[in-house]
Every structure is written in C-alpha cells, then in structure tokens.
Amino acid sequence: MLEYDFMRIAFVAAFWVGIVCGPVGWFLVLRGQTFASHALSHVGFAGATGALLLGFPPLAGLTSGALLAGILMGVAPERTAGRDVMIGLVLSVALGLGALCLHFLTHAASAATALLFGDILGVSRTMLLWLVALSVCCLGALAFMGRPLLFASLQPELAAAKGVRLRVLDIAFLALVALATAECAQITGILLVFTLMVAPAATVLRLGIAPLYGLALAACLAVAEAWGGLVLSWYTDAPTSFWIALLGALGFVGACVSRRVTSA
Amino acid sequence: MSTPAVQVLHATVVRGGQAVLQDVSFTVPRGSFVGVLGANGAGKTTLFQALLGLAPAQSGTLHINGAPVHCGNAAVGYMPQMRKVVGGQLSGWSMVAAALKGRKWGLPWCGRAGRAAVDAALAAVDAQDLARKPLETLSGGQRQRLLLAQTLLDDPSLLLLDEPLASLDPARMRETALRIHSLAQSRNMTVLMSAHDINPLMGVMDHVLYLARGKALLGTVDEVITTEALTALYGAQVDVVRAGGRVFVVAEGGGSALQPHDCPGGHSHA
Ligand SMILES: Nc1ncnc2c1ncn2[C@@H]1O[C@H](COP(=O)(O)OP(=O)(O)OP(=O)(O)O)[C@@H](O)[C@H]1O
Ligand SMILES: [Mg+2]
Secondary structure, three states: OOOOOOHHHHHHHHHHHHHHHHHHHHHHHHOOOHHHHHHHHHHHHHHHHHHHHOOOOOHHHHHHHHHHHHHHHHHOOOOOHHHHHHHHHHHHHHHHHHHHHHHHOOEEEEEEEHHHOOOHHHOOOOHHHHHHHHHHHHHHHHHHHHHHHHHHHHHHHHHHOOOOOHHHHHHHHHHHHHHHHHHHHHEEEEEHHHHOOOHHHHHHOOOOOOHHHHHHHHHHHHHHHHHHHHHHHHOOOOOHHHHHHHHHHHHHHHHHHHHHHHHH | OOOEEEEEEEEEEEEOOOEEEEEEEEEEOOOOOEEEOOOOOHHHHHHHHHHHOOOOEEEEEEEEEOEEOOOOOOOOOHEOOOOOOOOOOOEEHHHHHHHHOOOOOOOOOOHHHHHHHHHHHHHOOOOOOOOOOOOHHHOHHHHHHHHHHOOOOOOEEEEEEEEOOOOHHHHHHHHHHHHHHHHHHHHHOOEEEEEOOHHHHHOOOOOEEEEEEEEEEEEHHHHHOHHHHHHHOOOOOOOEEEEEEEEEEOOOOOHHHHOOOOOOOOOOOO
C-alpha cells in the first residue's frame, strides 16, 4: 500500500495529527473540557463551509473558525452557571450555519461528507505542509505551557495563589484545542474528532500514568490508532474514520478492563 | 524585635460589594501558631486570599515578613479550602509534584532535585506510601495529608491552612493539629490555620484570631475566648462554656456561634 503517493501522504499526515491530538486531548480529558472541543469542531464546520463558499481552502476556514470560537470561549466568563447550555447553543447555531452554506454549494454532498467524516486519503501535499506547520506550533505551545497548565488543571485555587495566571492559560489552551481540533477534523471528520482527541487520551489517563509519560504515551497511542485505521481500511475497504473510532473505543475498554483486573 | 510574620493594619476587604473585613488590624509574631476562628461566612477564606494577594484590600496595608503581600510569594504555603479532585487516576505523588515550580513555563519535568524535594515533603508528613496510590482511592483525610506535604515544597516561612481539619474524625483532627504544630516548630514556620472547632487546637495554638461581623480579635485563648470579649465582638450575647476540658461558644438562643465537633461521630461542616 505504501507504493501509492496518497497512502504515503496519509500516513505522514496521520502521524503529525496524532502526535498533537494525543497530548492536547490528555489535558482536555483531565480538565473535563471534552464538550468544548466537540463544540469547537462544529464551529470549525461552519468556518469550513463558509470558506468553500467563498472559494478558500476549507482547512483555512476550519482553523480560523475554531480558533476564533476557542478564544471567545476562553474569554467568556468562566465557571458561570449554564456554560454547558451556552456551548450547546453555539454548537447548534454553528452547525445550522454550516448547513446553510452547504445549501448554496454546488458539490454540496461530497464536500459535506469529506468535512463531516474526514477524507484522509484526499490530503494534498500543500495541505500536508500546513498540517506539519500547525502541529509544530501546537507542540511548541504545549511544551511551553505544560507545567503551569498541569498545575492549574489539577489545583486551580492553589495555582492562582502561587501566581499562575489561570485566565491566560484558559484562553491559550482553548486556542490550542481549536488548532488541534481543526487538524484532527482533517483526518477523522468533524463528527469524529472525539476519536483521536479523546479516546487515546482517556485510555492513557485511565491507566493512571504519570503526567509527562502520559502525554508521550497519548501521542503514541493516537498515532498508532490513526495508522491502524489506515491499514485496516486499506485491507477492508471500510472508511478510515470508522476503524479509528473502533480502535479508540477498543483501547479505552481494554484499559478499563486491565485496570479492573490489576486493582482486583 | 524581628519583623512580624504577618502585619495587617486597618485593612478593609470587599467581596461582592460587601465589606467582609472592615478596618481590621492585627500582628502575628514569627513562629506563632494562630487558630483563625469564626462562623461560616465570617471571612476566614477572604482573609487568607487577601494575604495571598488574591483579594486586594480596598484600604489599609497587609505585610508578610515585612514586605507587602503579593501574588505567588514563595514564602507562603497555602492549603485551599476547596478540594475538588481532578485527575483522580493520577498518583498522589504526581499531584504534589505538579505544584513544584508550578508557575514556570516549560514541560512538567521535575528533575532529580525536584523529585528529592517532593519525596522530602512527603516524608515530613509520613505520606510516602499514600503518594503511590491513585488519588481517587484515598480518603479525604489522606488527601489532606498530601496537601499538607505540598504546602511544604518551597520551604515556606508562613503556612495559611484553610480548614485542614474539615471532614476529619475527632482523633484525626487532634493528630493533624499536632502534626502541623511539630512541623511548624521544627521548621520555624508561622501558621495561620482556620477551623470551626477550637478544641483540637487547644494547647497547640499560641494565639486565636477570631473573626465576626467584619472585625477581628487577636489574643491568647484565655484573652479572646471569653464571654466578655466575644460578646463585644459579636455585638450580641455570646456565652463561653467550659465543660470537661472543652470549650463551647454558644450564641444567644442556644445556637452555637462556632460549631464544635464535640461528640465522636458528630456532624461535620464543609
Ligand atoms: N468570590 C466572592 N464573590 C463575592 N462574595 C464572596 C466571594 N467569596 C466570598 N464572598 C463572601 O464573603 C463572605 C466571607 O466569605 P469567606 O469565604 O471568607 O467566609 P469563611 O469564613 O471562609 O466561611 P466558611 O467557614 O464557610 O469557609 C461571605 O459572605 C461570602 O458570601
Ligand atoms: Mg472558608
């Protein structure tokens, strides 16, 4: 399968996306913000369809839409009652807007499928370059803010007392999540962002591995699941996203079972 | 005399449009063990936040070791009152270590010296074994012991402990109070520790700081926990009853102004 150019590109793209989604997802699960990432991907969908309509590449629309929403979400008064409701509202309005944009697109059906369920085999060389650049930025940012982010996530009150700027970290982290979500949507589609963002990270967290190793392992697991999905879809003809989703779920269930067995 | 550990002069701290502390003044000498008492909402947590630089004072001055309060002061160890467990699958060790140089940018990497510092802090409270277990499998009291270890990380000279005895049984309360006391003695730390019951702190405290109606009263137990002093502080009849070696502060109408955990297996306050 590696003799085909599109497969080689797909493997490289899956590597760079997985290596970001794993650790970003680790913090996302730790902080209990997975719903926010789900919402960001939907805003990204509206951005992507809007970009298509205006003749821009969808990745640009996806990234800027998600990034804008992520920053706004971080700036919005935190820990207010009904934040879930607000995110849910934004999510549905964004999806509705996306549907509206699709309505005016000529090749609506294929564009919609690619956005919603991912199209890893359709990644072009230019897009790959963009993905690599985004990944390098994300990993750099994560390495830079890793320590205070971990502290603030685990013990916000104490971190604030020790001079950690919670607000700045909140915003920076959600912006990071937005970028990772946009990348991930390229591979798994908007509807299945959870599979690469949340499943590997939740699996690793469930195993109770110390933070730094957990972050590294989440990255490895995300890459492994993405590659596994590619290989399986090559041999079975089922879509990559399906296999990635299934592998993610299996990994998580496996971690839960092994945890139960070892603690019993 | 050396500079006091804590000096508060005419401080007014406003929270949500209401003055929680009003023109409060007191001075805590170095090495003193202070029990901070007061009913729910009296302003104990607010006072700690003001000393941490998180709740700026409207007027007046607050100094710690002679320097004005500021956020992120390494000389101050803090145990917050809110103790939500995040990342319950992580080990206690990881949680304690997260606070090490926690505000510095970079990867959450401890290094050999960092790991040794965490181990030493855990050893000081006999929690090395506890620290290996996942947080979610620990009891509230065991988790509190880890948090106490965490406050020791930067070798602070002042500890602000917000209700470290909450949700402990009476025997554990006494044990914890004694543990904090001996730690403070051996490391020359000043301790401000809030509590709802004065009894576990008897014999351990050097001073009581009693908060009520936005006012504060600092003195020894014999000076502050008296019917006259507390009646003046509350502006209403408050009786101090001593029975069986215990102290009860009882407000008019029979309700207790402080809520003593007097009977074994009695109620606890969040
Ligand atoms: N962030 C806040 N915003 C607005 N008001 C606040 C805030 N924090 C505290 N308050 C108010 O300040 C007063 C004092 O609260 P504080 O938490 O200091 O009391 P406390 O003595 O610690 O009580 P407890 O024993 O219940 O912990 C209360 O009336 C409370 O409603
Ligand atoms: Mg309080």
